[in-house]
Amino acid sequence: MKKILTLVCVSALGGLLTLGGYKLFVEKENNNVVIEDNTSQLPVYVPTSTSNALLTNTDKPDLITAANKTIDAVVHVKNTQINRGPQTWGDIFSGRTIERKQLAGAGSGVIISPDGHIVTNNHVIKGAAEISVTLNDNRTFLAELVGTDAENDIALLKIDTEENLPHVPFGDSDATQIGEWVLAVGNPFNLTSTVTAGIISAKSRDLSGNQSFIQTDAVVNPGNSGGALVNVNGELVGINTAIQSQTGSYIGYSFAVPSNIARKIVEDIMEFGDVQDGILGVTGLALNGEAAKELDVDVTEGFYVSGIEKKSGADIAGIVEGDIIRRLDNVEINKYSDLSGYLKTKSPSDVINVEILRNGAIKTIPVALTKKEDxxxxxxxxxxxxxxxxxxxxxxxxxxxxxxxxxxxxxxxxxxxxxxxxxxxxxxxxxxxxxxxxxxxxxxxxxxxxxxxxxxxxxxxxxxxxxxxxxx
Missing domain, CATH: 2.30.42.10 (PDZ domain)
Incomplete structure (x- = not known):
């Protein structure tokens, strides 16, 4: 026991001597040394949203209401054609030909009035000897072809019923916005009453040189042609017309004729029997970086006027070569399809305000559109x-x-x-x-x-x- 106490005392004494020596000799010298660090350590800042990304029930688009307003007004359209040809060996030797009805194609249509007017695509009913329309309640009617516009791929049909039919009101396609929710309603692959959802991906999309489509990512397949593209209010903003595909089926993009164009065509067919085009009377090209450099102009957006049709509205109003059209009424013009698409919604004698850039100054000129026949x-x-x-x-x-x-x-x-x-x-x-x-x-x-x-x-x-x- 005595040895243990002696060992503890010696250990404690050694620790005290070590601590005292450090305080006396080492720490005293370090008090006079200043270590300066010039490296600035800035905090790392990453932009972060603190808002809740989840939509509440009131923020979510009400697609159910839009679908319910539309589904009964979208019909199945069948194109029946007459197939003429010899059917048997006896027919071949005798030279007889037999006429046989044959289903040539099918698509969709949209009832736009309670009395049975239906809008579809021209390519759905092209060459038809008989057109039949099946409603969502499975009733079938023979339809009369009222008129067509092959250029914009629109046709107007009429069926006769004893009662008013559910229909879809036209919306304002010019008011639609990129990113806006839309529904495509139709009959793909003969699957009736199919609803798909998506957003508007682009506007004024031109596929062949004289078109102005609404582009959407709502799923559209063969059979959807002529069907409805509606907004969340259940208003018709487009007639589904085409898909861009290497397989024949949907791969991401679909296209619709804007409702403002379709409505104008329908009204013209009802009133005049054909489409009445209003002509501005300018020729030229859409500006971009390359065109602006070639033409030696400072802007890269708009429509550059390189020619004026004699006796046209533009000629009479005083638009001249070299003017850059920036806006028609409230529609901004960035490419040719913006200009042609808006003009397709107008009629001869309609007056539009043309905003131009001339010699660096903005000017607005009212122009009365001319008849195409002029x-x-x-x-x-x-x-x-x-x-x-x-x-x-x-x-x-x-x-x-x-x-x-x-x-x-x-x-x-x-x-x-x-x-x-x-x-x-x-x-x-x-x-x-x-x-x-x-x-x-x-x-x-x-x-x-x-x-x-x-x-x-x-x-x-x-x-x-x-x-x-x-x-x-």
Missing amino acids: IYVEFMDMQFRDIPEKIKNEYPQLSEGGALILENKNAWLYNKVGLRRNYVITAINDIEIKNVDDINKLKKEYGEDFTKYLNKLEYLDGNLRRKEIIFR
Whole structure:
């Protein structure tokens, strides 16, 4: 026991001596030393949202109400065509042909009025000998084709019922916004009454040069064509028309004719029997970085006016070459499809406010739209226009005028004669043609079907070589 106490005392004494030596010799020297650290340690800042990302029930879009308002007003449209051909060996040897009805295709349609007017796509009913419509309650009706607009792929049908039908009211497609929730309602793959949801991905989307579609990621498949694209209020904002796909089925993008365009087409067909186009009367190109550099302008958005149609609304109102169209009424113009899409909702004589940039200054000019027939003439299944003065000045061969072919749907004149776009008709049956007014005179005297009277045709081809055709 004595040894243990001695060991503890020695250990304690050693610790005291060590601590005393450190205090006396080491710590005293360090009191005079200052260590300076010039490295600044800034706090790391990461932007962070502290709001709750979960939507409440009041914030979530009410897709159920929109679906319930729409589903009974979307119908199944069937296109039946007549198939003519020999059916048996006996028919073949006797030369008999038998007519047989055959389902050629199916799609969707939207009831837009309680009395049974239905909007669908032109390609859904094209070539139909019989059109049948099946409602959501499984009743089937034969439909009358009221009219079509092949350019915008819209057709108007009518069915007769004894009672008012559920219908979808038109909404304002110009008021839709990118990111807005929409529903696509239709009959994909013959699966009736199918509802899919998505958002508007883009607006004024052009797929082939003269279109202005609403693009959405709502699932659309074959059979949805002609169906409804509606907003959360159950209002019709588009007619589902196309998908972009390498497989024939939905892969992410679908397209709809905006409701403002569809409504205008429907109203024209009901009132006039065909579509009445309002023409602004400008030609040009949409600006981007490359075009702006080439044209030596400082802006990269808008529509650059490079030509004015004579006698058009733009010509009369004073729009000139070099103007940059920035806005039509309240619609911003960033590309050609913005401009063409808005004009498709307007009629001849409608006045629109055209905001232009001219010499660095913004100016607004009211323009009364012109009738298409005042500028373009349809004759013998071809579309003609006057030769622009600018082109006449560049090419002496055109100084005497003519009628420029914009489009040729006359298969005989296209295949047998070889008339093409941008050829210039200078004389018909030895009657000199200097402009579309001369074409109009022939049209009024002989009617649209002039081919049977055609004896002689003079024209300039694409290389401005003079040609003459005599018909026997």
